[in-house]
């Protein structure tokens with residue numbers, strides 16, 4: 231069932247910076263790319279990854295990189311939880327992160343909000359539990375009551391600090407019973423207490439079409455910006471975030487390498503790849519793309535493993551071409567097999583030539599780089615030898631150089 235919202239009960243657009251610059255559903259082709267703002271949750275959702283436990287110095291360094299790259303908000307864990315979490319919020323709050331702000335992910339409770347505001351965090355990401363879950367736990371609560379309680383907490387936050395910005399996300403949004411979900415969103419609109427609304431695919435099982443079906447009408451029905459948070463349990467987190475963004479969502483939760491609970495969430499670098507595919511010029515102007523590789527490498531290092539080879543944009547294989555036909559085409563016209571110029575990311579493409587799928591153009595280009603001009607028959611013969619000789623693996627650089635010297639000596 232679609233969560234339809236009654237038209238006419240629209241939330242008042244709050245007078246925050248995002249509202250003015252980021253209206254929902256502006257409809258244009260790649261306008262959605264301009265609207266989107268990145269929320270990085272590497273220090274909140276990312277910390278829920280079993281393998282990631284950065285120290286404060288790591289966090290300071292990575293926060294600077296995230297800000298320099300151009301993320302809009304860095305989300306932190308609930309400061310109420312531990313002394314280190316309060317220390318982190320204060321220490322990161324003391325950094326000069328330019329326009330990048332810090333948010334705290336907190337329960338919709340007064341004590342959480344008070345501590346977050348006390349440590350200086352002015353953006354609060356509140357969540358409410360799913361009514362289905364409360365029912366299963368034997369603690370049922372009317373969906374409208376959950377929203378009202380959260381609205382009271384938002385009002386309390388504004389009393390503590392007038393310029394606080396509050397997002398509210400119903401946890402596990404996609405699996406909430408449709409009737410309950412409708413009540414929740416209608417009440418959220420009526421309450422008019424939040425600067426943004428979030429939807430969360432908590433178990434990472436939403437189909438991209440379901441994301442479209444939920445997010446598009448929601449964005450049309452509310453005037454405050456909508457956010458999307460999606461897990462990757464079916465491998466759709468980046469796709470779902472892109473669908474949400476195109477359907478009208480403004481704020482997209484990501485983490486570097488997608489680090490997070492279980493399989494993690496939308497990977498920052500994957501989502502940025504999707505933005506680049508839609509509007510490379512805009513992305514090049516808006517993000518410092520050349521810093522992405524170092525950012526991801528830093529987080530990978532702290533997580534104790536190199537960047538996975540196939541990682542979008544910054545993985546070692548992202549611009550590596552192998553098959554003869556591909557290498558030939560790319561030598562001539564890289565756009566044939568690349569949607570983005572690696573130079574934008576301060577990277578270079580790699581053309582693999584010493585393997586069983588090599589073509590003669592690649593062999594000739596490789597020989598030319600070594601200062602040897604080959605005619606077509608010789609290059610073809612050498613490529614044939616190479617394909618056969620590498621049946622059990624690759625030929626070494628030296629092996630190729632030796633053979634090249636032999637054939638050109640004849």
Ligand code: HCA
Pocket residue numbers: 275335355356357399401402428429430431432433459461491
């Ligand atoms: C959690 C669950 C959460 C919350 C998302 C949100 C999810 O770890 O608390 O508040 O936007 O996936 O639902 O990460």
Ligand code: CU
Pocket residue numbers: 275432459461490491495
């Ligand atoms: Cu999550």
